[in-house]
Amino acid sequence: MSEVVPAESAPPRSGWRVYLVRCADGSLYTGVTSDLARRLRQHDAGRGARYTRGRGPVVLVHQEAAASLPAALRRERQIKRLSRARKELLIGEGRG
Numbered sequence: 001m002s003e004v005v006p007a008e009s010a011p012p013r014s015g016w017r018v019y020l021v022r023c024a025d026g027s028l029y030t031g032v033t034s035d036l037a038r039r040l041r042q043h044d045a046g047r048g049a050r051y052t053r054g055r056g057p058v059v060l061v062h063q064e065a066a067a068s069l070p071a072a073l074r075r076e077r078q079i080k081r082l083s084r085a086r087k088e089l090l091i092g093e094g095r096g
Helices: 036-044 069-081 084-095
Strands: 016-022 028-033 059-066
Touching: 016 036, 016 069, 016 084, 028 036, 028 069, 028 084, 036 059, 059 069, 059 084
Parallel strands: none
Antiparallel strands: 016 028, 016 059
């Protein structure tokens, strides 16, 4: 089962989210969704993104709210361009 981030950063029931999950092999996956709980269940069931299939279960390590789908997709692209080290820093900042 996926671990959920602390309640103070829990997603609202509606709206777009950009998220990072850590796969069982230690790799990181970045995605966008309007229903984070459903998307995490899909990843864990092997019905999520092609990248996460066979790499589950996943653990939610970071999430951010986005004002719209285009804004979420822009932020996803920014995160995907970060180095692994910068992604780990981003994850660490969310825990502070």
